[in-house]
Amino acid sequence: MTESSLPAVRVSDEVREALERAAPVVALESTIIAHGLPRPRNLHVAIELEQSVRAAGAVPATVAVLDGVPRIGLAKDGLERVASDRSLRKLGFRDLAPALASGASGATTVSATAFLAARAGIRVFATGGLGGVHRQWTVTQDESADLALLARTRITVVCAGVKSVLDVPATLERLETLGISVLGYRTAEFPGFYLTSSGRPVDWTVSEPAEVAAVMSAQDALGGLDSAVIVANPVPAAEQLDPVLHDRVLAEGLAAADRAGISGQAITPFLLSYLVEHTGGASLEANVAAVRGNVRLGAEIAVHWAGQGA
Ligand code: PSU
Ligand code: MN
Numbered sequence: 001m002t003e004s005s006l007p008a009v010r011v012s013d014e015v016r017e018a019l020e021r022a023a024p025v026v027a028l029e030s031t032i033i034a035h036g037l038p039r040p041r042n043l044h045v046a047i048e049l050e051q052s053v054r055a056a057g058a059v060p061a062t063v064a065v066l067d068g069v070p071r072i073g074l075a076k077d078g079l080e081r082v083a084s085d086r087s088l089r090k091l092g093f094r095d096l097a098p099a100l101a102s103g104a105s106g107a108t109t110v111s112a113t114a115f116l117a118a119r120a121g122i123r124v125f126a127t128g129g130l131g132g133v134h135r136q137w138t139v140t141q142d143e144s145a146d147l148a149l150l151a152r153t154r155i156t157v158v159c160a161g162v163k164s165v166l167d168v169p170a171t172l173e174r175l176e177t178l179g180i181s182v183l184g185y186r187t188a189e190f191p192g193f194y195l196t197s198s199g200r201p202v203d204w205t206v207s208e209p210a211e212v213a214a215v216m217s218a219q220d221a222l223g224g225l226d227s228a229v230i231v232a233n234p235v236p237a238a239e240q241l242d243p244v245l246h247d248r249v250l251a252e253g254l255a256a257a258d259r260a261g262i263s264g265q266a267i268t269p270f271l272l273s274y275l276v277e278h279t280g281g282a283s284l285e286a287n288v289a290a291v292r293g294n295v296r297l298g299a300e301i302a303v304h305w306a307g308q309g310a
Helices: 013-020 031-036 041-055 076-084 093-102 110-120 145-150 168-177 209-222 243-259 264-278 282-305
Strands: 025-028 059-066 069-072 089-091 106-108 124-126 156-159 181-185 189-192 195-201 204-206 229-232
Touching: 013 025, 013 059, 025 041, 025 110, 025 282, 031 041, 031 076, 031 089, 031 106, 041 059, 041 076, 041 282, 059 076, 059 093, 059 110, 069 093, 069 110, 089 093, 093 110, 093 145, 106 110, 110 124, 110 145, 110 156, 124 282, 145 168, 156 282, 168 189, 168 195, 181 189, 181 209, 204 209, 209 229, 209 282, 229 282, 243 264, 243 282, 264 282
Parallel strands: 025 059, 025 124, 089 106, 124 156, 156 229, 181 204, 181 229
Antiparallel strands: 059 069, 059 106, 189 195
């Protein structure tokens, strides 16, 4: 897709040329950089992720909105801005039109990134964890817009599941209801983000990037399936958070949030920083390891999808 047919969106020259050649491209989100990882580590991770996509033979397309312009593919100064500008908003897909109209800048969540990437013709997207159904959903009705957007967007998303601060079983039920395919990558269990397994089964397991590309081809051959395929890729066992520590600290964090009367939007940042602090930073290392693995796998899938796999 060219800029002229997508006037509101600026696709970098490198990404546009890759798409025109049908070369492998991997979309990357920016919320994880701006709001998900501490500074200055976030910039180092952002740069490393792009390098790892290139090393695998694909072109990285980090997505963000800068000064009212959705950007697909950021140069170094764009990445630096996303990593350092504390005024950047967090933009879901419903925020895109108001952000464009007002000239706002923001990092894109999974929903906004998947929306923009798919519009530009990018089929593979790698991230850390998806948003999902929050604990206390029956009271708050808090469910990430990621799920609704992925229900109507034909894109393959590589992730390590959803964070255990969410309601994992409820999220899996919603994925089923919404018709989003879930493939365990070399696992029959849905990953637990910080943990290799959430303990919940998945219905389908694939073992190679080429198998994911085959699922994508089958989706196209069927037609009319405008929903996402999730490739659920566990953090390697050697790099996961110690499950005993995870379960203990999460339970303590949930109890602490309850005592402090924290609920709604505030609970996720509270629990995430509680986990980082009370695991001595180990949850952050597991988080980075998970993202790293997903981006590497996303690049391999994109290479196979472009017909260049071995
Ligand atoms: N999960 C993570 N780290 C993140 C996010 C999710 O482990 O940074 C971000 C993603 O950008 C995701 C968003 O799309 O949070 C979901 O936010 P919400 O629940 O507000 O939709
Ligand atoms: Mn929410």
